[in-house]
Amino acid sequence: MDTRHTPHIGEHMKQVRHVRRLSQMELSLRVGVSQRHLSFIETGRAQPSREMLLALLDALELPLSQRNELLMKAGYAPYFPATALDSADMQPVREALLQLLAAHDPNPAMVLDRQWNLVLVNRGMLALWRTLSGSDALVQAYESGTELNVLDLMLDPDGLQQLLVNRDELLEELHQRVWREVPHEPALQPRLEAFEARGAPAKRRSPHVTTTMAPPSPVLAARFRVPGVEHELAFFSMFTTFGTPHDITAASLKVEHLFPADEATRAYVRQWL
Template sequence: MLDAALAPLPAARSGAARRAGDSLRALRQRRRISQLELSLRVGVSQRHLSCIETGRAQASREMLHALLDALEAPLAERNDTLLAAGYAPAFRQRALADAEMAPVRDALSRLLEAHDPAPAFVLDDAWNLLQANRGTLAMMVLLGVDPGNLGQGVNLLRLMFLPGGLSAALINADEVAGEVWQRAQREAMLCAPLRAIVEELRPLLPRRLSAHVPAAPASPLLLTRLRTVDGGELKLFSAFTTFGAPLDVTAASLRVEHFFPADAATRELLAAAAAGLPG
């Protein structure tokens, strides 16, 4: 008997199945997961998974959800794959300014304000800067950067690595820039806009950063050490906040990076700079 997975598909369904299969295969390969491993995670045969990836079989909506869950695919990629297969997207993508996003905006504002005068800012999954608190503006002043440069359209990765960027202020540049670059490359596997930025910046990076191997840590956390314009030093470490169980593409893409002073001198410098800001 002919395996149902190999039965010919009508032409319209065949095109959708092929597009969805291409999307799944690309996601799996970026995750560096083999067909066998993914098939075991989902509980289907490797042969059937191969047929789905090549478009010889059309996956049901439920099967696509199971595969995308197993791949831990971002919500945007899940929608794209479902659309490619001819199904409706599972998640909405609201603009941050939409009325329904008011609780999200309020939560972000509270997180940023509560963290003053230490720096905190909101990024999307392509590292675009969306919001920043007074502590971030104070840090920029201490580094000799015009806070006005943090307006709409600023990308933190470009701000770090383009000539004249923030990396010039890093005292431990190789250590911090190397870690930032490695993290960006990992995240870029699942974010097409970030992949484009990583490839844009790659030729500008010293070779040693691309092959960064962290040294034996002397501290439990990576310290970011920044040289201020008056010759002082800021010592900071960071943590991230994300929304739990987001059901919207935009909400899922957001994160707050909080920087914490690692010593009293840094805390005092930031507080004094924030107090001197207008408004």
């Protein structure tokens, strides 16, 4: 007889709450239930209704895909759909993304999913790839439908990182970002391990350790030294996401907008018009 313990939904909820560093009191206040009732749910003495579970998952701000997983663990049907981006129902979403990309030209921009896979790019990004790589290889791979991942591209020691003037600084920032995202997107774990396997630059530090250092610049810019270009090309980025997504696909998407960090880069990018 198999006597292994199978965690009930309350235990899963408690684990998530601990990861979020929320007390029972804080979570109960967010949802509007008594702390006693929440304690009963976490210990398995009470089974939450589907509506209560959805409210708890919303208060815990879990990704929609993880909310579906926990709903199924509790014996309920998934609530959030995952609609293909090219479907008719997603046409307004796709048009909004394309509008953002086109409006940002000639500055580079790209649409990424939660795992940093490339979904869409604009002409500025294609031009940047050609400039950095000196070839059409990346452009052709994208246009042929080959799956491309930004983290993989940046981790490739023979790829774009060779051109980064501030490689360690930028890759460490990406490393920290992935480390923060893994609890919400477990599929990123192999890429986090790839960052850890890179070897530790002298200034690398644990995410838990603070050190005294000079104040940072307002934004971190990726600085590239490109053969044939007299000056460095420097870009900083901003992200755009959907404010109230109710679909897993829409919730997974973010637009990364790259902006020239200096006048020389700005002038260079204008020639891509």
